[in-house]
Amino acid sequence: MTPTLYRIALMGLGNVGSAVLAILHREQDSLLKRYGVRFCVVGVAEWGGCAIDENGLDLELLLATLQAKRPIASLPGIGRPDMQGIELLELLSPDIVLEATPVNLHDGQPGLGIVTTALQQGIHVVLANKGPLALVYGQLAALSDLRLGWGSVYNEKASADIAQKIYPKLRFSACVAGALPTINLGCRDLAGCNILRLEAVFNGTTQYILRAMETGQSYETALLDAQRRGIAETDPSLDVDGLDAAAKLVITANAVLGQASQLSDVNVQGIRTLSQDSVQQPLKDGNRMVLVCLAERIGESYQLSVQPTVLPLDHPLARLTPDEMGVVFYTQDVERLSSASSEPGAAPAAAAMLRDMLDIIRSDKHI
Ligand SMILES: NC(=O)c1ccc[n+]([C@@H]2O[C@H](COP(=O)([O-])OP(=O)(O)OC[C@H]3O[C@@H](n4cnc5c(N)ncnc54)[C@H](O)[C@@H]3O)[C@@H](O)[C@H]2O)c1
Ligand SMILES: N[C@@H](CCO)C(=O)O
Known part of the structure; x- marks a missing residue:
């Protein structure tokens, strides 16, 4: 099976974001074998800057940097101290953006800006941050494959694959209690x-x-x-x-x-x-x-x-x-x-983000 490459941008490198990186690193061979997919993390953002690499960031290096509580924006060559998440999206145009920045129930930022920009650019979105959806669910769904509701995703898929493809997918199972389905x-x-x-x-x-x-x-x-x-x-x-x-x-x-x-x-x-x-x-x-x-x-x-x-x-x-x-x-x-x-830490939420990524890929590949 020829592996399908998905370029990933990850916003937020705290409990959830770092657990996502750890799972992607640990499971890369298994994901290739089981699903024929290779996730290549091309950009990550945290408060204070980004790190980017078109060829794929070294996840071990990122994890060690986070473990040492050093800013990823200070990493030589790949660190971008002045870059914000939205600029990263505009520069790299990844296939999927993962959003795990803090919840803001007042204006939804920074998550709302990131998710809106991504969907407008046709980039699939997987959220752990519930703020944007809690504030403007309908507005975000309207930019995505959920624009007619969940049921219609499946009905339409059979009859209008072409129309479906122009709408990026929006998934957020981690927002409603982590791995709880x-x-x-x-x-x-x-x-x-x-x-x-x-x-x-x-x-x-x-x-x-x-x-x-x-x-x-x-x-x-x-x-x-x-x-x-x-x-x-x-x-x-x-x-x-x-x-x-x-x-x-x-x-x-x-x-x-x-x-x-x-x-x-x-x-x-x-x-x-x-x-x-x-x-x-x-x-x-x-x-x-x-x-x-x-x-x-x-x-x-x-x-x-x-x-x-x-x-x-x-x-x-x-x-x-x-x-x-x-x-x-x-x-x-x-x-x-x-x-x-059972959710004693942030890993189950990270696993929920992975299940959403695979859901996106399954419907992209119609498998
Ligand atoms: N912790 C959990 O168990 C859990 C479970 C499900 C969902 N969530 C959701 O996931 C999100 C992240 O949770 P967490 O526990 O990892 O939080 P956290 O506080 O540990 O990490 C937040 C991360 O976001 C980064 N950040 C802050 N402002 C930013 C900005 N403007 N641009 C880019 N990055 C920015 C911070 O630098 C940090 O890396 C939250 O929205 C939370 O509700 C958390
Ligand atoms: N703070 C949240 C994390 C999951 O969204 C909780 O305690 O359930």
Whole structure:
């Protein structure tokens, strides 16, 4: 099989971005063998600059540089201290851009500018950063293969391959709880189902903190632990105040439930003000305090909320371990479908980005 080469640009080299580089490096032979694809990372960007090489960056060198906490823009020959992510895209025009910069729920930047530029240039996009989609899902979908919704991707593909090709692909499964297959389950595996309700634990940091508080650990120590593990947001108030979970619910509402939604549609309460007692008492009563994302069909639309909720211990979301996130779909015919993923660090989110890259390639190659 002749390998297909995909030129990759990666924005953001923190917990997720560096895990993506590590996986691409570790799996390069296996990806070639199993999928006939070679990913060539031609450009990377972090706060403070970029590194570029048309022939492919040396991933081992990048990983060692990040490990040593040195700026990649200072690397001789390939470092570009004054270059921003958008300039990198314009210069290199990669096949796929991977976006893993910090979440910004105010104006979406820098991710929104990067993703918009990429899609306008016909570059496929894979996001881990949920900010742009939480703010302007419809606007970005309109520039991509998702312009008519997920269902139409498959319908159209059969009848209008040519039309399809002019729209770059937009994938974002890592945005909704890392490796948890929320988007795939909702869009592909429950295709055609009448979804009545969705319940989820979409934030790993608060799940970790609540379970730690149950055992007597303080909120502050548990948050520091979550930060050390690389699962908290760059600004952890997004986690503890419920906004990260709300952003994921908004993306799910748009992509899976087909409801144009925004953050202001979600009734959000975080965990910051929960006392140790309010977390421990439910357990004594045979229940558990969980930060639940809920989409509930009322009439023709879904009501969205993120709320600390006491659940009975036999509920799938109450059974999650401190490292797990989970989602439960209730539909008219598939009574209940649930999934959980263990995410003790950033590697599962990186794996989700890889699965999206392969999804893009499969549909490009029609395999
Ligand atoms: N950490 C996780 O487990 C996880 C899981 C799923 C999704 N995500 C999402 O992935 C994204 C990255 O998370 P993280 O934990 O790696 O964050 P991080 O804070 O560890 O890293 C952020 C990276 O973005 C870079 N950056 C900042 N501003 C930039 C700019 N203007 N241009 C280019 N690069 C810039 C920083 O230099 C850094 O390399 C976030 O949007 C987060 O919500 C994280
Ligand atoms: N900060 C997020 C990372 C995944 O988006 C969490 O704790 O779930």
